Amino acid sequence: MMLEVDGVGFGYPSHPVLEEVSFSVRPAEFIAVLGPNGVGKTTLLRCLNALLRPGVGSVLLEDRDVLAMSRPEIAREMAYVSQRTQPMRMTVFDSVLLGRRPHMGFDVTSRDLAITEAILQRLDLAELALRYVDEMSGGEVQKVAIARALVQEPRILLLDEPTSSLDLKNQLEILGLVRDVVREHGVAALMTMHDLNLALRFADRFILMKGGAIHAAGGREVVTAETIGCVYDVQVTVEQCCGFPVVVPCV
Amino acid sequence: MHIDLQAGPVAPRYAAYLRGKRLFLAGCLVVLLALACVSISVGSVTIPVREVVATLVAGRPGDASTIIWNIRLPRVLAACVAGAGLAVAGGVMQSVLRNPLSSPYTLGISHAAGFGAAVAITLLGAGTVSAHIADSVVVRNPYLVTICAFVAAMVATGALLAISRIRSSQPEVMVLVGVALAALFTAGTTFLQYFSSADQVAAIVFWTFGDVGRASWPDVALLTAVVLPCTAWFQLNRWNYNALDAGDDTARSLGVHAERVRVTGMLLSSLITAVVVSFLGIIGFIGLLGPHMVRRLIGDDQRFLLPGSFLVGAIILLVSDTLARIVLAPIVLPVGILTAFFGAPLFLYLIVRGYRR
Numbered sequence: 059m060m061l062e063v064d065g066v067g068f069g070y071p072s073h074p075v076l077e078e079v080s081f082s083v084r085p086a087e088f089i090a091v092l093g094p095n096g097v098g099k100t101t102l103l104r105c106l107n108a109l110l111r112p113g114v115g116s117v118l119l120e121d122r123d124v125l126a127m128s129r130p131e132i133a134r135e136m137a138y139v140s141q142r143t144q145p146m147r148m149t150v151f152d153s154v155l156l157g158r159r160p161h162m163g164f165d166v167t168s169r170d171l172a173i174t175e176a177i178l179q180r181l182d183l184a185e186l187a188l189r190y191v192d193e194m195s196g197g198e199v200q201k202v203a204i205a206r207a208l209v210q211e212p213r214i215l216l217l218d219e220p221t222s223s224l225d226l227k228n229q230l231e232i233l234g235l236v237r238d239v240v241r242e243h244g245v246a247a248l249m250t251m252h253d254l255n256l257a258l259r260f261a262d263r264f265i266l267m268k269g270g271a272i273h274a275a276g277g278r279e280v281v282t283a284e285t286i287g288c289v290y291d292v293q294v295t296v297e298q299c300c301g302f303p304v305v306v307p308c309v
Numbered sequence: 310m311h312i313d314l315q316a317g318p319v320a321p322r323y324a325a326y327l328r329g330k331r332l333f334l335a336g337c338l339v340v341l342l343a344l345a346c347v348s349i350s351v352g353s354v355t356i357p358v359r360e361v362v363a364t365l366v367a368g369r370p371g372d373a374s375t376i377i378w379n380i381r382l383p384r385v386l387a388a389c390v391a392g393a394g395l396a397v398a399g400g401v402m403q404s405v406l407r408n409p410l411s412s413p414y415t416l417g418i419s420h421a422a423g424f425g426a427a428v429a430i431t432l433l434g435a436g437t438v439s440a441h442i443a444d445s446v447v448v449r450n451p452y453l454v455t456i457c458a459f460v461a462a463m464v465a466t467g468a469l470l471a472i473s474r475i476r477s478s479q480p481e482v483m484v485l486v487g488v489a490l491a492a493l494f495t496a497g498t499t500f501l502q503y504f505s506s507a508d509q510v511a512a513i514v515f516w517t518f519g520d521v522g523r524a525s526w527p528d529v530a531l532l533t534a535v536v537l538p539c540t541a542w543f544q545l546n547r548w549n550y551n552a553l554d555a556g557d558d559t560a561r562s563l564g565v566h567a568e569r570v571r572v573t574g575m576l577l578s579s580l581i582t583a584v585v586v587s588f589l590g591i592i593g594f595i596g597l598l599g600p601h602m603v604r605r606l607i608g609d610d611q612r613f614l615l616p617g618s619f620l621v622g623a624i625i626l627l628v629s630d631t632l633a634r635i636v637l638a639p640i641v642l643p644v645g646i647l648t649a650f651f652g653a654p655l656f657l658y659l660i661v662r663g664y665r666r
Contacts, residue, residue, distance in 0.1 A: 132564070133564030134563060138559075143555075144554070144556040147604060148610050156548070156551055156563065157563065159548050176312050184317065190608065209312075210563070211312060305618050
């Protein structure tokens with residue numbers, strides 16, 4: 059196992075958010091974390107790379123306690139893309155190059171520059187390399203954030219609703235890209251999502267959360283009308299379309 | 310994750326882009342040196358620029374040499390170092406608080422340092438207040454003044470950091486906190502004035518207007534000894550500031566100890582402010598004007614923004630001081646008045662424009 063999450067719990071003084079969350083992640087796995095708003099999906103992701111420190115439980119990265127690792131050490135293993143990306147008055151190239159921070163000494167090396175260029179090419183951002191990020195569209199800014207995460211050369215990608223503000227074309231492009239990175243480089247990806255159909259189309263495994271705990275976890279077989287009805291409190295049917303399951307609300 | 314490296318078309322374009330930024334910095338340095346020579350040459354006695362250069366480079370003796378080495382050069386260097394220090398401090402504050410309206414002046418840190426310095430001078434006997442306008446305050450113990458200014462600046466900084474933590478450093482909140490702190494410390498300074506004689510009040514008020522003309526060689530040395538190492542530290546942290554610009558979560562997930570970088574950045578910026586204020590009085594808006602001019606020209610990348618702010622801040626204060634000496638000659642205006650004339654409209658412009666950095 060690459061990542062072992064065991065009994066993780068987190069809460070604020072006024073209310074608990076996560077309770078006894080346990081699961082494991084293998085290399086080259088694309089996991090979709092699903093559930094209604096406020097269920098603790100983002101909190102879970104932030105606990106995995108110690109942006110938040112869980113009150114109980116442990117997160118082990120190949121038997122190393124993540125909570126005992128330094129910030130640069132964690133950053134060399136895990137990359138995180140937050141829900142909202144701050145558009146900066148920096149060029150795309152510099153903004154992506156920033157992802158090399160955990161590997162940098164005093165200054166950037168030719169290797170840092172070469173990796174940045176390779177990722178820009180891979181994400182079709184090379185043409186925009188010298189454009190300022192704050193002059194770009196939401197989809198392009200999100201791609202820059204993902205490119206920055208990829209130049210970290212992580213083994214685990216944590217993506218917090220990276221497609222929530224994007225149109226369908228950009229959603230498909232970014233999810234396809236994450237799936238390709240997972241397959242080509244053996245990186246594990248955990249992505250919180252709201253669109254069940256896109257999750258079913260791209261992810262390998264699913265974690266459905268309810269009330270701060272895992273309600274169901276597994277392959278496509280766990281994403282049934284019953285589980286969705288229970289987790290989201292919405293009546294749905296799951297049908298087959300183009301070889302993929304499609305969730306249709308009964309309203 | 311392994312990435313196949315390949316030479317592509319972006320590298321040469323990026324190298325050319327970086328050359329442009331380095332050229333900008335080199336241009337600023339040339340302008341600064343030229344302006345320094347002009348600034349040394351103008352005054353009640355005009356010394357030709359050629360003679361200034363000859364005196365500085367070849368050490369030519371004479372009356373001009375005495376004026377240059379004893380009066381003009383310390384003044385010009387004080388303007389350069391103080392302007393550079395205030396602008397860099399402003400740039401760092403804007404980055405670590407992620408707030409484009411931050412600067413030593415707008416956040417009330419300059420006023421706090423001014424209050425600390427006034428306490429040291431009037432109550433702790435670190436200086437003498439006299440009615441003679443040209444020499445209104447004589448600082449006898451610069452270390453005590455600096456320490457008091459620094460402690461007061463730290464109190465203001467601590468309050469700012471605590472509030473920025475509670476209210477997520479929203480620009481409106483931070484500026485209002487700055488207004489409150491400035492009012493509080495100005496009230497403290499006024500309180501000291503209330504118990505002073507009329508002459509002393511005049512002297513303290515005169516001292517509060519920033520003026521680089523009062524700097525002596527030891528003052529310039531101490532200013533430089535603080536500003537240069539702090540700037541070097543900021544430059545070492547340039548990638549950390551870039552990461553903070555992308556947001557705290559992004560910075561931390563890039564391996565940056567966000568809180569540590571924020572606190573050290575604020576401490577060192579406040580130290581620069583405290584030292585400048587304790588020697589030269591309150592000089593407003595350089596910390597806002599310098600970084601924002603550079604941002605408009607070469608963007609937010611701290612690798613270039615910090616040295617750019619350093620040079621442009623020096624240029625702004627040097628130009629302001631030179632103008633202050635010649636606009637109403639033979640009267641020499643305190644430079645703080647002129648920087649406020651330049652800075653206040655920019656501040657309003659930033660507010661109207663909606664804080665975009």
